[in-house]
Amino acid sequence: MAAKAQRTPRRTDALSKERIIEAATEILDTDGENALTLRVLTTRLNTGYGAIYHHVANKSDVLAAATDEVIARVMTGVVIDAPPREALRAVALGLFDAIDAHPWVGAQLSREPWRPALLEIYESIGRLLDALHVPERALFDAAGALVNYVLGVAGQNAANARALAHGEADRSVFLATAAAHWSQLDPDKYPFVHKAATQLREHDDREQFLAGVDIFLAGIATLR
Amino acid sequence: MAAKAQRTPRRTDALSKERIIEAATEILDTDGENALTLRVLTTRLNTGYGAIYHHVANKSDVLAAATDEVIARVMTGVVIDAPPREALRAVALGLFDAIDAHPWVGAQLSREPWRPALLEIYESIGRLLDALHVPERALFDAAGALVNYVLGVAGQNAANARALAHGEADRSVFLATAAAHWSQLDPDKYPFVHKAATQLREHDDREQFLAGVDIFLAGIATLR
DNA sequence: GACTCGTTGGATCGTCGCTCCAATACGCTA
DNA sequence: TAGCGTATTGGAGCGACGATCCAACGAGTC
Structure with missing residues (x-):
């Protein structure tokens, strides 16, 4: 395997508010309310906090939109x-x-x-x-x-x-x-x-x- | 003033679940729900976490009792x-x-x-x-x-x-x-x-x- | 091919609830 | 009165949280 670049390359499957909300909904449905944390969300979406906060105001925003x-x-x-x-x-x-x-x-x-x-x-x-x-x-x-x-x-x-x-x-x-x-x-x-x-x-x-x-x-x- | 002992002496005004709940209620009423934190509560009661947790199971317990x-x-x-x-x-x-x-x-x-x-x-x-x-x-x-x-x-x-x-x-x-x-x-x-x-x-x-x-x-x- | 700027990822911050434990003094017994 | 057991105390420290910040990236534009 090639060594991982110093930074992961830009993702091709664009992140979007819809994708974030979709992932959040899945987490909420399967693991309940307090399982939804930003850390879990970043893991699930293979991304970081910055990317998420670029599309979304805060955690309440995610919950409200969902x-x-x-x-x-x-x-x-x-x-x-x-x-x-x-x-x-x-x-x-x-x-x-x-x-x-x-x-x-x-x-x-x-x-x-x-x-x-x-x-x-x-x-x-x-x-x-x-x-x-x-x-x-x-x-x-x-x-x-x-x-x-x-x-x-x-x-x-x-x-x-x-x-x-x-x-x-x-x-x-x-x-x-x-x-x-x-x-x-x-x-x-x-x-x-x-x-x-x-x-x-x-x-x-x-x-x-x-x-x-x-x-x-x-x-x-x-x-x- | 006498120098403070290495540890503060045992308090004479006994702490109790009632006193904790009373203080919690005051905080909740004056500053709202999310103003009630254990840190604020310890400050208000001039005590520490241990003392509070001795009388009370957890934060929900305080809220429920209040x-x-x-x-x-x-x-x-x-x-x-x-x-x-x-x-x-x-x-x-x-x-x-x-x-x-x-x-x-x-x-x-x-x-x-x-x-x-x-x-x-x-x-x-x-x-x-x-x-x-x-x-x-x-x-x-x-x-x-x-x-x-x-x-x-x-x-x-x-x-x-x-x-x-x-x-x-x-x-x-x-x-x-x-x-x-x-x-x-x-x-x-x-x-x-x-x-x-x-x-x-x-x-x-x-x-x-x-x-x-x-x-x-x-x-x-x-x-x- | 150079430049721009919308995106991205993660290091980092301050705060939270809570655990753990050494230290303390009250109240019981002799 | 002296000694002892134990209920009570205070606070250092832990792990997890939401959120901020910023350097790095690359798809588009000319």
């Missing part, structure tokens, strides 16, 4: 020519599934809500609520409520994924442990939580999320 | 002998105000939901929903939905506070900037957000939060 990408893909992929109510459920489920598949998106949405991803979500939900004939004066509040509910669930998903990432075997074990903990609480001090332990163990996140959406939609229907 | 304290104070302080519906609104508002005053609590609740604080919240909300005669099979979903909504708002509050902490003058300027940005969007691509810009500028977070709670409660009422 989030925007995921969300944009969801929002364009959802069928919106269904009846508004069904479309709303579809949008919500689409978001849930995307965040379930990429839990780091959930954390990011709460962390920097002013970036484009949330705008897309607001727009889509607001427009559908309008189609549902929610009165104009209530539209803003209703959209805010629904978006915040989605964000709350998103954050929880991200937290659970983080907990599962290190230790904690798998999800059913995790839930069983939590449920056992709940059911051991003093029924006099914690009657509700104690009773809910069973449902905690058996519940399906996705179905519960949808049940919440339905509750909100029912509440919104009373506004008309 | 959060538990704030939430516990809220949950015990709220009047619960009002009609359930009013009590629920009071609990929600109490949480909102606490998180508004201590935004870092909002971030922490999303970050580590399995610690005691959220348990307290679940219990209180679940019990009140039960008093509202929500059917047992729907209780778990309803409580989850309401809690997740609160968590979503809490996360947003935390994010806003973080944004305001550095730069960004004050809240009205921040909102005006965001609203201006929204209203400059293409009305054809973003009809809802474009229209909502005015309300974004003028809205009151607290009132909007309560409007969301009411929507949720109205939805819950349909479950009976």
Whole structure:
């Protein structure tokens, strides 16, 4: 083998923000949120810090851009020519599934809500609520409520994924442990939580999320 | 003054987890989330890392304990002998105000939901929903939905506070900037957000939060 | 063929959370 | 009262992080 030149030659496969975000997304998806460091990113891309920072402002920028990408893909992929109510459920489920598949998106949405991803979500939900004939004066509040509910669930998903990432075997074990903990609480001090332990163990996140959406939609229907 | 001994003598004002959490809370409240570092904490308490780590497992532990304290104070302080519906609104508002005053609590609740604080919240909300005669099979979903909504708002509050902490003058300027940005969007691509810009500028977070709670409660009422 | 300038890679910086351990004095026992 | 065990203390130091800075490179332009 020829001796390596004093400096590695200029790469031919041009670096770009897209390529950086793509690599970041892969790392985030396979190894979780805190596995994404600039060092890992440089290794993965066979480059150095300078090259990356030339295309990208900082680490938050990478995370935000990756989030925007995921969300944009969801929002364009959802069928919106269904009846508004069904479309709303579809949008919500689409978001849930995307965040379930990429839990780091959930954390990011709460962390920097002013970036484009949330705008897309607001727009889509607001427009559908309008189609549902929610009165104009209530539209803003209703959209805010629904978006915040989605964000709350998103954050929880991200937290659970983080907990599962290190230790904690798998999800059913995790839930069983939590449920056992709940059911051991003093029924006099914690009657509700104690009773809910069973449902905690058996519940399906996705179905519960949808049940919440339905509750909100029912509440919104009373506004008309 | 006597020359300082080679090592500072054992302190007389005993260090304790309570004192550490108290100092941490002060730092968090006055200087924001990322101002809380162990170095700052040691300076504030006139001690070293070892002393702190003797009383506390790690930094998350400090944050979690501080959060538990704030939430516990809220949950015990709220009047619960009002009609359930009013009590629920009071609990929600109490949480909102606490998180508004201590935004870092909002971030922490999303970050580590399995610690005691959220348990307290679940219990209180679940019990009140039960008093509202929500059917047992729907209780778990309803409580989850309401809690997740609160968590979503809490996360947003935390994010806003973080944004305001550095730069960004004050809240009205921040909102005006965001609203201006929204209203400059293409009305054809973003009809809802474009229209909502005015309300974004003028809205009151607290009132909007309560409007969301009411929507949720109205939805819950349909479950009976 | 010379020059330019958008890219590139990595040495380096300051800060972080945390570990580790020698030193210390409180409170118990005799 | 003297001695001892142990809970507590402070801080040097470690490894990892995000970010900055700059010398070197080569694809395009004329």
